[in-house]
Amino acid sequence: MAILNKQYLFHLMPGLANLLKYQRGWFSYDLRAGLSVAAVALPVAIAYAELTGVSPIVGLYACILPMIAYAIFGSSRQLIIGPDAATCAIIAAVVAPLAKGNPHIYLQLVIMMTIMTGIWCLIASKLHLGALADLLSRPILTGLLNGVAITIITGQLSKVVGYESSANQLIERIIELPSDILTTHWPTLATSIVTLLLLLLFKRLTPKLPATLIVMIIMTTLAAFFAERVGIEVTGRFTDKVEDIDIKNFQPGLLRDLLVPSLNLALVSFVSLMLTARSFASKNRYEIDANAEFRALGIANIVSGLSQGFAVSGASSRTAVNDSIGGKTQLVSIIAALCIAFVLFFLTSPLQYIPIPSLGVVLIFATWSLIDFKSIRKLRRRNKEAFMLAVFTVVMVLLVGVIAGIGLAVLVGLMQFLRIIFRPTESLLGADADGRIHTLSRSGVVEPIKDTIIYRFNSPLTYFNVAYFKRRILHLVENENTENQDSVKWVVVDAVSALTHPDVSVIASLKELKQELADENISILLAGRKTELTKWLRIEEKKNSDWLLFPDLYLAVRYIQSIEQSTENEINRKDEGEVNEPSTLDRAIENSNVNLQLDQDDEITHPSINEDSNNIPKEV
Template sequence: MRLSLFGGLLPFKPREAGRDLLAGVTLASMNIPQVLGYTRIAAMPVVTGLYTVLLPLVAFAIFGSSRHLVVAADSATAAIFSSSLSNMAEPGSPEYVGLVAVVALLTAGLLLLARLFKLGFLANFLSRTVLVGFLTGVGFQVGVAMIGDMLGIETPANLTYRKVGELFENARQFELETSGLSLLVVSAILLGRRFAPRFPVALVAVVGMIAASAKLHLEARIAVIGPVPGGLPSIAFPEASFTQILALLPVAASCFVMIIAQSAATARVYAVRHREVVDENADILGLSAANAAAALSGAFVVNGSPTQTAMAESAGARSQITQLAFAAVVALVLMFLTEPLQYLPRCVLASIVFTIAIGMIDAKALRSILAESRGEFYLAIFTAAAVVFIGVEEGILLAIGLSLIRHVKHSYNPHTQVLAPSETGRWAPAPAKPGIETEPGLIVYRFGADLFYANEERFVTEVRALLDHAPTKIRWFVIDAGAVTDLDYSAAASIRSLLEDLSASGVQIAFGRVSSYLRSDMDRHGVTAAVGERWIFPTLHEALAATKKGAEVNIPALG
């Protein structure tokens, strides 16, 4: 494995360093309230949110490649592990914190394996459609989880639909002062997001509420987060039993898939936008190092955040210097400014998280999916519902499964066509339906996917139906194999059997547009020997010319 360090920092451009440093300070002012809020989703001590943007940022800046990707706490991964670990230990307890660190370390290990064995392609199994649905479900789940703190109502249940029930059952606990403060913060952040997106409204809200709470002694009437330990994090290796590691591996695997999918997509978008080259393998290594740093410093799983990366770019960031400046600001906060955090009302933190949850529900993307594909829209909604009613970890596994099923469905039932005479007299592709032919005695057939065990029957059945219902006696059947790049053992056996039957009935099959990859499979599986090497051609025109030599077949220009 070739190791290339500081890819996100080099080449160093002194003229841009000052702008990147200022962008880092701006990013810190906008994101510190958010990372504090993510601890509510993760069910972790508040200070651990600051830990996620300290050593992990430095680790990614050293080992990563992207100049723009911001690695930090993330609501999706936080929801994944918190929903699972809350059944194994009391949220926020030392045991729970230890298990969270083990999940981060296991995630780092899986990312390292992905780098070593180049498994980054696994992210492609999570389609954009189900990713939108998954994040929508997480946003809804997180939003509902925060409403209790925003209204002063206890909702201890883990599942979202049970939390909704508890909101109604415990409605008498409703606190007017807490609710009014929450409404004020949510309104201010949403209005700021709409009219002044670069202004740190959340930071102003946090500082203002801390000052008001300390001055007016609001802790007597409103729940506050309480003492927050100061100082830099201590470094310790997380420990767990073998049984616990086995139980945590599926949780880490779910975080791994989400990290790969989101981080790779985000880094790619900004590399294209700025005409830069990004090394995805280096980024995977950087993410592994970042999660290892999180585990060793008492934080939780970190991810390449699309929202925070967008914030960094809007602040003027053009290299990882911005993230290093962000980490430096966080170090100063940890050393000198944690004491005032104890006065922060819990409802303010919950309100910040609530606005984050709203942002995760991408209504614009859902409308776009609905406009283009109703079936994919239902898939996204089903994924969101699974997250809400079943669970986050189960939801992401289901999302991967649905993505795979959707892919297999397309391969199992691909588009197939026959070249047929059009109104202009040219040959043009038409749906492959029984009763259609290209010319008397000739059918040119196109199969739109690789041939494998799942679709071999579809291929054979359709070829037979086209021959059985052709208007004339078919002598030549040309297969346009331009979309076929792979042929497995099962499909090859079916094709050999088909060739034998058609040869006995006087039909000659020819293959056109055969790639070198397909030809290799045909040779290995005995299809070349069965059809005859002289009936396999690299282009469709050569295949058609060969049929013309064997019989008088008129070949007009292709439409």
């Protein structure tokens, strides 16, 4: 029982399991990586708090306990969790209209949305919905990140340049930009320019040092002496004490307004986390558990909310720092969290002089890496539908906001998927001179088999596309008979790609198709999944003796040509006056000398290829 409890504990806490197997030689790597991650995370967390619309101290809260929680519950050894541009932009977009300018209610909503996001993640983990990582396809996520990046950059222009802007949406900001520029505060703009130049300089000259931290220390020191004199806005004094939140005065009705946005935030955060975690796990040759990651993300967000932080996700930039320094385990997150906690409790006084223009530049600098139009252009050459989906996502995020944009992009993505399922591609197969089965080609290298249509439907058959499948086969038979004077005698269906589950409507339509073809003296053969089809048809019909089922296309074609050859031999014997002996299928196959093979390039691979034909050679 103790062993089972220990295994269950390690299943819930894969990070703890790794830490208990810690090797002494890893500590130096983890210590350096932890210090480096903390150096990068500190200024970024304060900047993202500004983006979210809360006090800078909340950004630090969002780093400490969530990082420790993920170190225990997460399965990735490199991933660093923390504030993220996309999650912060989503929170601000949702909470600002609901708070109506009340900062107390604003913080309440941020905390409640963060906790609800964590609860959604825990529910998804319990239901084993790790596959939801694939719901936001790469085109949608690429478009989302580009749209969020443009939104953040335009939103920070007023802080960087120093003008007052009343516009909240992108279009309004762009319209008002010419008039707003005229009110530029030149000391603020000068501070922003110096910050940007220092960032570029340190990035180039000392790429291994935390450029953002160094620059923020320099600008904070300068601001402490000159900001008040020239009117540069700073973060102001804040305390390391947790602000009292009066839950009794919270309006429960607002939870309804947060229900769907928190679900969207959970999905976006998880997908972003999984993309980062998978890429670094692949690089370092280990596997991660998607459901464990969902659980770890949920716990991290709940912990963040309870400690008055905001929603967190996988931080790709900080994870890259960890990996580049050579961090070995989740201890990196714990060391980084302790460093940030030290700053929170002992060094908060200097943080009041951080210049707001410098934070804006840091946000723009960090967000600039999210802009990736090159990937969208590549999609145009590789997949036009994916390209259109990515562009649509960018446009919708910019025009209607992050939450609505995500919803519309997912809806369009699902519609594209359904269109593929409703009207999938199809293939007609034939044989080349060597007897290999390929898709028919216009060059004539691959020709159709005499009197036979071999048909592949490139989608699982369901109740909403089986009627189309049936119409397509009947149309192909009609066209072939019209062109070649009733030549079709056999229709072979590749069951591997089409018949994946026992849909009642599909079985009924297959029976109708078989009868309609039989009325035209045409036989239908199902190739692949013989065991499953036998079971499904037996359940539907109680018997299936009149169905022609074969383990694969190879044996189906052998059967057809054996029957044709047997029939021809019997006709020849009749013409020669020989005694007509009954012909059996076994004798037909035994006398067959057909040389048909499956070509791997055509991906005709069947899981059941040997289930009923272990003793039949694949080459005759």
